[in-house]
Amino acid sequence: MNDLTFIKKELTVLIIDDNEQITKMISTFLRLNNHKCIIANDGEYGLEILQKEQFNVILLDLAMPELDGYEILEKIRSSDKISKIIILTASNITKENQQKFKEIGIKTILQKPVDIDVLLEKITTISKYQ
Amino acid sequence: MTMEEVVEGISYGTKHYESIEKINKILLQYGLTPNQSKIYVHLTKSGEKTASELSKNLKIPRTETYHLLNSLEQKGIIFSIFGKPSRFNSIPINEAVTVLINNEKKRISDLESKKDTILSLWNTLPEIGKQNDDSEDNRFQILQGRNSILVKIEQMTKTANECIYILGSETNFIRFYHTDFVEFLKNVRVRLEILTTFSEKGNYVFEGLELENIKRLDESHKENFSFIIKDDSEVLFFINNPESEFMAIWTDSRSFVMTLESLFKLIWRKSTFVLEKDDSSKVENEFEHRLREIEQEKLILNYLQKNFHIKNKGIK
Numbered sequence: 001m002n003d004l005t006f007i008k009k010e011l012t013v014l015i016i017d018d019n020e021q022i023t024k025m026i027s028t029f030l031r032l033n034n035h036k037c038i039i040a041n042d043g044e045y046g047l048e049i050l051q052k053e054q055f056n057v058i059l060l061d062l063a064m065p066e067l068d069g070y071e072i073l074e075k076i077r078s079s080d081k082i083s084k085i086i087i088l089t090a091s092n093i094t095k096e097n098q099q100k101f102k103e104i105g106i107k108t109i110l111q112k113p114v115d116i117d118v119l120l121e122k123i124t125t126i127s128k129y130q
Numbered sequence: 131m132t133m134e135e136v137v138e139g140i141s142y143g144t145k146h147y148e149s150i151e152k153i154n155k156i157l158l159q160y161g162l163t164p165n166q167s168k169i170y171v172h173l174t175k176s177g178e179k180t181a182s183e184l185s186k187n188l189k190i191p192r193t194e195t196y197h198l199l200n201s202l203e204q205k206g207i208i209f210s211i212f213g214k215p216s217r218f219n220s221i222p223i224n225e226a227v228t229v230l231i232n233n234e235k236k237r238i239s240d241l242e243s244k245k246d247t248i249l250s251l252w253n254t255l256p257e258i259g260k261q262n263d264d265s266e267d268n269r270f271q272i273l274q275g276r277n278s279i280l281v282k283i284e285q286m287t288k289t290a291n292e293c294i295y296i297l298g299s300e301t302n303f304i305r306f307y308h309t310d311f312v313e314f315l316k317n318v319r320v321r322l323e324i325l326t327t328f329s330e331k332g333n334y335v336f337e338g339l340e341l342e343n344i345k346r347l348d349e350s351h352k353e354n355f356s357f358i359i360k361d362d363s364e365v366l367f368f369i370n371n372p373e374s375e376f377m378a379i380w381t382d383s384r385s386f387v388m389t390l391e392s393l394f395k396l397i398w399r400k401s402t403f404v405l406e407k408d409d410s411s412k413v414e415n416e417f418e419h420r421l422r423e424i425e426q427e428k429l430i431l432n433y434l435q436k437n438f439h440i441k442n443k444g445i446k
Contacts, residue, residue, distance in 0.1 A: 019423055025430040032434070063419065090422035092415070113425035116433040 011127050012036040012054070016046030016072070017061035017088070022112075026059065029116065030123075043067030047075060055084060056127045062089040077104045086110060086122055160230040161205075165190055165198050170220055173208060178219035205233060268383035279366070279378045280309055286360040287314040293321040295394045297347065298356025300332035302368050305376055312338050325397055328404045345401040357390055365390050 013030055015023045020041055027037040038055070040046035043064045050058060050072070058081065062069035069089065076082060082105045087093075090112040093101075101109055108122050150171065157167040168188050173179060179187070185195040199218055202208040207226040211217040220226065273279045283306075287294055294315070303311065303326065315322060316338060324336065324344045336344060356368040365387045369377040381387070 021427055022423060022430075025427060025434070029430055029434060090419045090426070092418075112422040113429050116430055 009127065010034055010036065011056040011123065012038070013123065014038045014040065014046070014050060014053075014055040014058045016040045016043065016050070016058065016064075016069070018042060018064040019061070026119075029120075033120065035123075043069070043072055047072050050076065050081060055081075057123050058085045059088045059123075060085050062087060062093070063091045073101070073104065073106075082106060084126060086126060088112065088114065088119070157230075160227065161234055162202075162230070163198075165194065166202055166205075169195070169198050170202060170207060170226065173218060173220040174223060174226075178211060178217045180215045180217050182215065184218070205230065268381060268386070270383070271380040273366075273378045273380060274375055276305055276309070276376050279368075279376060280306060280311065282366055282378070282380050283311065283358060284314050286358060286364055286366060287318050290318060290320045290360045292361045293323065293359075294318050295323050295325075295359040295391065295398075296357075297325040297394050297397065298368065299327045299347065300329060300335050302356040302370070303335045304332060307335055312336065315339055323394075323398060325394065325401060333404075341405050342403065344404045345398060346404050347397070347401065357394075359387060359391055359394060362387060362391065 011030075013035055015026055015037060017023045017026075017039075018041055023039045023041060027039055030037045038049060038053075040049055044067045046060075047067060060069050060072065069087065073082070073085070085106055086108040087101065087106060088110045093109060093111065098109060108126060110119065110122065153171060154164065154167045157170065158164065162170065165188075168190070169184055172184065172188055176187075181195050181199055182192060184190070184199070185192040188195075190198070199208065199210070202220075203210060203218075206221075206229045208218055208220045211219060221229070271282075273282055296315075306312075312335075315324075315336075322339075322343045324339070325347045326336070326344065327347050327349070328336070328344060356370070358366045362384075364380065364382050367379045367381070367390070369379065
């Protein structure tokens, strides 16, 4: 079994993604790895909960109806929460946008499908910076 | 007399004829006359010569040759070597081009410095039976050549109070590539709307502009016309004639401006922003997007099954 599968520190992860299937799966996977998970299946709820509560890591999808990931990033770009974000999206990300994300302080951008070990490793890495 | 003898007096061979012609043509743009250019090219390629040798080789009358040598010396791109008779030689082409550019820059700077003088002198002159200028007459200007058209575009973009509308194929605007055209548009502080073909090959013409201001011009319009409208008051209409120099008509004719503005707005309403994908690529993107998500779901499920021995149905 992978060394990363069970890690000691319990993390609180917020998943903002309109795909209910995926959010449920990721949340199951993270809970089985002893982490807490909060799910937001739309951008507005995601932003609301993101601003109210504290999380170790935020998994953010970009393409969502109504309030999308780009708008959420725009609204929280000056907050320290930006460094906790991992972009996890099935959309194509242009080089220009990748550059913009880096400029505002996002360290990890993942395009689906992502190997689940890689995802866990990135979550752990982001949480270590805090 | 062969072609190469006419051009250079000595033989460079016919294969260089075109290059020499092109060089001469370019040197004209740097402020040389055709005969000055011939002398400079001849001296640079054949080495020092007397005035009489140059006159003979290039078939230019001797008096004119002296005159031309004198003017080239004043421009700083040739020099004389004292002797009896005096001999002449040229500075290398890269230095000569720099000298000619600097001469032109100085000339422009002199012109700028004289602007205030001419304006203050102008204001001292009385009007002589001048009619009222505030008439409603429609004014027209025919502009020829890229530079004069560019100056007009600069004026229009700088003085716009409400909007600048631009319609045309990229092929028209490519003529302004390497000029300040895009800079003028970037500095527009009013509403800017551009309707253009925006092809993958040619869209570099608008590089640096906000794509939110650009809509895609339908293929059926692309060859027909190009124009720029400023507010409700002026229009610059490009004339596409491959046979002649780049031309445009500027006018403040109200009816002309209104007609083109209505046309622009009509096409603008029906067009889509360049940032928007057309339907087929939208569907394709959505398909790819969904496919990646399914792949992601599969990966998580496999992982869960492998590591925790749970069943798919337990997850949903």
